[in-house]
Amino acid sequence: MSAQLILAPGKERSLLRRHPWIFAGSVERLAGRARPGDTVEVVAGKHVLAKAAWSPESQIRARVWSFDPDEIIDNAFFKRRVAAAVARRGVLPRLTLQQGLRLIHAESDGLPGVIADKYGDTVVVQFTSAGAEKWREAIADALMQATGCKRIYERSDSDVRGLEGLESRTGWLRGEAPAGEVVIAEHGVRMAVDIVAGHKTGFYLDQRDNRALLGELSAGKRVLNCFCYTGGFSLQALAGGAASVLSLDSSQPALDRAAANLALNPQLPADRAEWRCANVFDELRRLKAGGEMFDRIVLDPPKFAPSASHAERAARAYKDINLLGFKLLAPGGLLMTYSCSGGIGLELFQKIVAGAALDSGREARIIQRLQGAADHPVDLAFPEGEYLKGLLVQVS
Numbered sequence: 001m002s003a004q005l006i007l008a009p010g011k012e013r014s015l016l017r018r019h020p021w022i023f024a025g026s027v028e029r030l031a032g033r034a035r036p037g038d039t040v041e042v043v044a045g046k047h048v049l050a051k052a053a054w055s056p057e058s059q060i061r062a063r064v065w066s067f068d069p070d071e072i073i074d075n076a077f078f079k080r081r082v083a084a085a086v087a088r089r090g091v092l093p094r095l096t097l098q099q100g101l102r103l104i105h106a107e108s109d110g111l112p113g114v115i116a117d118k119y120g121d122t123v124v125v126q127f128t129s130a131g132a133e134k135w136r137e138a139i140a141d142a143l144m145q146a147t148g149c150k151r152i153y154e155r156s157d158s159d160v161r162g163l164e165g166l167e168s169r170t171g172w173l174r175g176e177a178p179a180g181e182v183v184i185a186e187h188g189v190r191m192a193v194d195i196v197a198g199h200k201t202g203f204y205l206d207q208r209d210n211r212a213l214l215g216e217l218s219a220g221k222r223v224l225n226c227f228c229y230t231g232g233f234s235l236q237a238l239a240g241g242a243a244s245v246l247s248l249d250s251s252q253p254a255l256d257r258a259a260a261n262l263a264l265n266p267q268l269p270a271d272r273a274e275w276r277c278a279n280v281f282d283e284l285r286r287l288k289a290g291g292e293m294f295d296r297i298v299l300d301p302p303k304f305a306p307s308a309s310h311a312e313r314a315a316r317a318y319k320d321i322n323l324l325g326f327k328l329l330a331p332g333g334l335l336m337t338y339s340c341s342g343g344i345g346l347e348l349f350q351k352i353v354a355g356a357a358l359d360s361g362r363e364a365r366i367i368q369r370l371q372g373a374a375d376h377p378v379d380l381a382f383p384e385g386e387y388l389k390g391l392l393v394q395v396s
């Protein structure tokens with residue numbers, strides 16, 4: 001018999017709304033014995049409400065696998081969940097065409113602690129919770145079966161593993177390294193994905209639609225791409241006919257990758273691209289002092305506020321770069337500005353951007369709200385799964 005996690009009185013409310021996390025403060029006690037990652041029954045009063053993965057080291061003491069108390073959590077369960085997640089990517093026809101695609105988005109696909117991205121016939125997987133760790137072999141088998149891919153690389157090297165008491169682990173989980181590098185085409189642009197050393201699983205798939213949008217907005221324009229990483233936005237701007245694209249990042253290896261990605265696309269005008277290694281906060285000031293102007297500016301910074309406790313400092317950083325962005329826009333120019341901070345909601349982000357516009361003295365309107373791509377679904381009961389928020393803002 002599996003152990004039972006007995007909820008403290010009144011602590012079942014979020015569970016009844018199908019929120020999948022059980023925090024330490026909601027646990028009265030564990031009846032029976034469970035090792036990290038073991039499946040436990042979640043009990044309120046006399047009722048079993050869910051089956052969850054036990055994680056004694058984490059503040060999130062358990063993550064729900066199933067809200068059906070009778071569902072058996074075994075290899076077949078993961079086969080069903082993985083197949084359902086992969087099938088979900090087939091709902092929107094435009095997604096099925098993508099060579100780079102998120103296949104599993106953790107809680108939002110009913111698989112807490114599991115991220116899986118597909119790049120051509122290679123899948124990169126990341127396990128970030130004790131429960132996911134326990135079932136990694138079953139999940140790997142299910143992924144091979146559901147996708148027909150040739151190989152799976154594991155990138156379980158996210159910092160959050162430490163919170164779950166897990167060591168970091170990377171390497172080939174199924175199959176062997178491909179002969180060359182992993183390359184995907186995104187909207188007709190070839191991009192190499194560094195699955196071994198790149199950020200997260202190697203590529204920011206969530207910005208796919210937004211990169212295409214920048215392409216549509218770039219013909220004949222002077223584009224500034226801040227925090228360019230491996231050049232995703234920059235290359236779409238070039239493909240869209242930009243007059244010039246200046247790309248900034250503080251990481252020289254990222255910029256080298258970006259330049260190499262440009263070289264993978266001989267159809268693009270390389271002479272219109274400049275890659276500059278710089279701190280965006282400083283470089284925007286230098287550009288302003290030099291009297292530079294741009295028609296399109298992208299601000300896609302790293303997570304300034306991983307959680308709500310960092311929100312205040314992060315808000316200042318967002319305000320700073322957005323203020324400088326507004327100042328650098330030519331009349332009628334567009335700012336494409338993002339936050340991927342879990343600790344800052346859309347409403348707050350919009351306030352910060354509004355404050356920046358006000359202080360810059362520019363009149364500004366939101367042309368479009370921007371989101372993550374459709375292969376990053378959001379569970380209605382788990383809004384935390386929506387990281388990316390963005391605004392397309394035009395100045396007068």
Ligand code: SAH
Binds near residue numbers: 280
């Ligand atoms: N827009 C990219 C993803 C950006 S990731 C894409 O579509 O793929 C964030 C990038 O910001 C990283 O490459 C990181 O090196 C860079 N970065 C972080 N802090 C920075 C700073 N202060 N100045 C410049 N670049 C920075």
